[in-house]
Structure formats: structure tokens, C-alpha cells
Amino acid sequence: QTLSLGTSLWEAAALLAGTQPALADEMRGRASTYFDAFLGARHQPKEGVFLNLQHRTMPDRMEALPIWGSVYGLSNAAPCGLIALRAGILTDRADLIDWAIAMADCYARTPFIADRPTVATDAGVALALLTETYCITRKPEYLDAAHALGNMFMDIFLDMPLPRGATTIDWYEAQLGTGSLIHALVRLCLVCDGRTDMEADFTVR
Numbered sequence: 001q002t003l004s005l006g007t008s009l010w011e012a013a014a015l016l017a018g019t020q021p022a023l024a025d026e027m028r029g030r031a032s033t034y035f036d037a038f039l040g041a042r043h044q045p046k047e048g049v050f051l052n053l054q055h056r057t058m059p060d061r062m063e064a065l066p067i068w069g070s071v072y073g074l075s076n077a078a079p080c081g082l083i084a085l086r087a088g089i090l091t092d093r094a095d096l097i098d099w100a101i102a103m104a105d106c107y108a109r110t111p112f113i114a115d116r117p118t119v120a121t122d123a124g125v126a127l128a129l130l131t132e133t134y135c136i137t138r139k140p141e142y143l144d145a146a147h148a149l150g151n152m153f154m155d156i157f158l159d160m161p162l163p164r165g166a167t168t169i170d171w172y173e174a175q176l177g178t179g180s181l182i183h184a185l186v187r188l189c190l191v192c193d194g195r196t197d198m199e200a201d202f203t204v205r
Contacts, residue, residue, distance in 0.1 A: 002034050002037060002038045003035070003038045003083050004083050005031075006033075006034030006035045006038070007090065009028070010087065010091060013025075013028045031091075035087060035096060039095055039096070039099065042062060045099050045102030045103065048102075048106040048110070050064060050065045050080060064077075065077035065080065067106055067110045068113050068118060068126075070119050070122040077103060078107065078122055078126035078128075079204040081100045081103035081107075081129045082100070082128055082202055082204055084099050084100040084103070085129065085132055085133065085136070085202070089136065097136070100129070101133055101137065104129050104130055104142055107126050107130055107149075108130065108142060112149060114167055115167070116167070118166060119166045119176045120157055120165055120180065121177020121180040122177075123181050124180035124181030124182070124185075125184070125204055127149055127153065127184040127188060128183075128202075131187055131188050131200075132202075134146065135191060135200070143191070150189075153181060153185065154185065157178065163178040164178075180204075183201050184201075187200065
């Protein structure tokens, strides 16, 4: 939420800059404070450790986000990575972009576990993170990883005309975000073809 709020403030500031520049500057300043606080946590991006929480007075008490596996109400790490990438692009902050790229690296090297619960929206966001990391770095390993995951997700989630809501259930459920997964798959196909018909979705809906 810290990262998401900072990003929303920065995006809103752009809308207000022309009519309320002082307010827009204040919003960007507060957003930067949120970003600094988020990055100040004891993440270990190169080791694949992305924190969900850290105790203020006992910093050794931490909880890391899972890379794979999620249930409704508790996402995996990918949404934070995608929002960090969006924030880094908006602000031109290399530290946010590097944090997101480190997470994309983690997703590229960590095998997907099909029999662990993962809701459709989190699968889609992980796919989007790899695709958008490719778009800003142009490094083919991210597109290769996204392509491999996309094929796997097609087999798992879209094995019937009505997509399943999560890996371990056999029914469709709108709130589990199959639309996000389908958007990510279509976006990946277009990027592979070098097309820009559909914009990236950083909303993590």
C-alpha cells in the first residue's frame, strides 16, 4: 500500500500540475517520502527477498512476500514489482526500476508451482512484470521467460472456454481477476509481434 499510494500521488500530481502547481509539488514530495520509506525496508532484491512487513522497533522481525502462491486477500510479490516499475518509470528513479528488475529476475529463475494455490490475477501480474521489464530493458531473457509462463498459464487457466479463477480450483470467479491474466496474455502476444495496440496495465486490478 505504501508503494501504491506513492504512485497514485505522483500520477494525480501530473493531472493537477497545470492548475494547482503548489499542490502538485506537495503531492510529489509526499510520494517521494513513501518511495524512500518503502525502499528503506530491509529488502534483499538480489537474493529474491521482498518484504511485506518489517517491525519498526525489532527490525529482525520481517515477513517476505511469496514469489509464487497466493490466495484471495494475500498476493504474491509480483504486484509490488509491477507498481515499483511503474513508479520508477514515472519518476525516472533508477532505484525503483532496479528493485523491480531484480524481482523480474527472480520470477524468471523461479519455477512456477502449479499445485500451489495461485489466483489468476497474480499469475497475470507476474506475467505483466516480465513483459514490461522486457519493454524497458529490451533484454530477450525476460520475453523468453514471459513466453514460457504464458504458455503454461494458457494450459492451466484456459483449459476450458470459461477460465478458472485459481490454479487449485475448478470454477470461474470474477473477483479472482481472470481479466488481468487475459490482458497480460494479449499484451504479451502483441509485444512479441512488435505491436503497440494495447497499452501496459500497471493498475494491478
